[in-house]
Amino acid sequence: MAVSAEDFDHRCEPCLVIDQQIEAHGFCVDCQEYLCKNCFSYHQRIKATKHHHLVNKDNMAKHAVIKESDECTEKCQVHKKEVIKFFCPKHEALGCKDCIVLDHRACDIDYIPDKCTGIGDSAEFREVLRELDQKVNEVEDIIKLAACRENELDSCHDRLIKEITMFRKEINDRLDQLQKQIQTDVDRKKFTDKQAVKNVVETCTNISSDIKQRQSRLQDYKASQQNxxxxxxxxxxxxxxxxxEIKEADRSLEKTNMQYTFEQNQDLEDMLSRQNAFGKLALSSSL
Known part of the structure; x- marks a missing residue:
């Protein structure tokens, strides 16, 4: 009956890197790493590890040292159920065993539990802390600059609104002045024409009165025979x-026979119909 990977007490850790679930049959005390038969044999042959202290399956538990501080617990973002245990220096990528098999099979991979010992006292740790401090300072400088820029934007906005309002007031004042001039001309024309009409009425009234008076006197002298x-x-x-006199009065009245009209300034009307007739927002390179 086949034994599943779940029935293994320990798996060969080098084989896990290439996604092979093989039961461990030995242990390297120096590497603190479980080995299958093939890796155990290979460990004894290569120059870098042939002097390591190797123990068989029965003695593995006596020599395995589990350092909780060296254990990896961070879950992989891609393979959610797997733990990140490897780092690829070539691609500067962290990953679980699935990541290594799929994307970094040909790379020289670091096994994190082997590499993490003493990392807190390393130059890399100190350098990263220094760079992080520098980044924090850079961020705080930008935050201060952003606060200053916000105040500048408020000031710029207030100044712009004030300029727009003042310009509008100048336009209104000028238009009021021009309107007043036109209305003065209209009032003067009305007064002149009404005065002419009044004079015509007075003239015609006097003529009519004089004629009636003459008619009356002619009748009276005829009746009294004062020849x-x-x-x-x-x-x-x-x-x-x-x-x-009557024709002159009629001609004077005819001169007032006209309709008053207002002709808008075509240039002004055309200008106001344009999109930016009042003005437009202009942007400079900086505040």
Missing amino acids: GQLYIILKQAKSKLKSE
Whole structure:
């Protein structure tokens, strides 16, 4: 009956790197690493490890030292159920055994539990802390600059709104002045024409009154048979009939016969119809 990987007490750790689940049959005290038969034999042959202290399966438990501080517990972001135990120096990538098999099979891989001892006292640790401190200072400088920039933006905005408002007031004041001038011209024209109409009415009223008076006197002198006076009044009436007063009054009235209209300034109308007639927002390179 086949034995599953779950039934193993210990697995060969070098073989785990290449995703092979092989039961451990020995242990290297120096490497603190479980080995299968093939890796155990290979460990004895190569120059770098042939002098290591190797023990068989029965004595593995006596020599295995489990350092909790060297254990890896961080879960892999890609393979959620696996723990990160390896680092690829070539690609500067952390990964679990699945990552190593899939993406870094040909790379020279660091096994983290072997490499992490004393990492807190290393130059790399100190250098990273120094660089992190430097980054924190850089971030804080940017935060201060951002706060300053926020105040500058508020000031710039307030100044811009003030300029827009002042410009609008100048336009309004100028338009009010121009409107007042036109209205003054309109009022003057109205007054002049109404005065002309009034004069025509007065003239025509006087003419009418004079004619009626002459008619009355002609009738009275005829009735009283005062022929001498009748003759004089009759000749005066005929002379009056030749007068141009009525025609002149009519001509004066005709001059007032016009419709007032307002012609808008076409240039101003065209300008206001443009998109940026009032102005536009201009951006400079910096505050």
